[in-house]
Amino acid sequence: xxxxxxxxxxxxxxxxxxxxxxxxxxxxxxxxxxxxxxxxxxxxxxxxxxxxxxxxxxxxxxxxxxxxxxxxxxxxxxxxxxxxxxxxxxxxxxxxxxxxxxxxxxxxxxxxxxxxxxxxxxxxxxxxxxxxxxxxxxxxxxxxxxxxxxxxxxxxxxxxxxxxxxxxxxxxxxxx
Ligand SMILES: CC(C)(COP(=O)(O)OP(=O)(O)OC[C@H]1O[C@@H](n2cnc3c(N)ncnc32)[C@H](O)[C@@H]1OP(=O)(O)O)[C@@H](O)C(=O)NCCC(=O)NCCS
Numbered sequence: 097x098x099x100x101x102x103x104x105x106x107x108x109x110x111x112x113x114x115x116x117x118x119x120x121x122x123x124x125x126x127x128x129x130x131x132x133x134x135x136x137x138x139x140x141x142x143x144x145x146x147x148x149x150x151x152x153x154x155x156x157x158x159x160x161x162x163x164x165x166x167x168x169x170x171x172x173x174x175x176x177x178x179x180x181x182x183x184x185x186x187x188x189x190x191x192x193x194x195x196x197x198x199x200x201x202x203x204x205x206x207x208x209x210x211x212x213x214x215x216x217x218x219x220x221x222x223x224x225x226x227x228x229x230x231x232x233x234x235x236x237x238x239x240x241x242x243x244x245x246x247x248x249x250x251x252x253x254x255x256x257x258x259x260x261x262x263x264x265x266x267x268x269x270x271x272x
Pocket of ligand 1: 125129132133192193194195196199200201202203204205206227228229232233234235237238241
């Protein structure tokens with residue numbers, strides 16, 4: 097799958113050849129935005145190659161990873177996964193939403209989220225959820241624009257440098 101959008105930015109599925117660029121992009125995200133993600137840079141930089149191969153989720157029934165690419169460079173990413181138990185096959189979660197600093201404000205994250213929602217629709221998923229730290233207005237604005245609404249708040253969801261950060265829990269129901 098590949099879609100061409102304005103300014104020659106392509107939104108596409110991950111492939112195995114993305115492994116090194118993916119690792120670089122993900123580590124950049126974790127390093128520069130430590131309170132935005134549950135994963136930790138210091139832990140992730142020590143991970144072996146096998147970890148990155150596993151995390152580079154190729155499109156499957158269970159999960160997918162999408163990249164925004166410009167001029168053959170990865171400039172953004174977003175993943176989606178679902179659990180395969182028959183009681184929660186209907187539900188998916190979005191993780192790792194990231195756009196490189198110099199590319200922000202062009203609704204690239206929205207395109208990545210829409211790719212995830214299209215993937216979910218193809219799998220007959222009816223609800224997609226995500227968590228976003230409460231002091232992240234850019235991300236919240238993007239998710240609301242995509243149709244997500246807040247259904248709860250997780251207190252002290254993230255701990256970083258002796259500070260705690262609450263997370264809004266957001267969801268969107270997919271209409272068929
Ligand atoms: C959150 C993030 C993914 C949004 O990506 P994006 O492609 O810039 O998203 P959008 O273009 O839809 O912008 C969202 C909002 O950010 C604000 N924004 C606009 N330009 C911006 C810029 N240059 N830098 C930061 N925020 C900007 C605007 O309020 C915009 O909404 P609007 O266009 O309706 O006014 C991106 O800022 C990012 O990677 N942040 C760091 C990691 C992170 O917080 N991830 C989310 C984890 S839940």
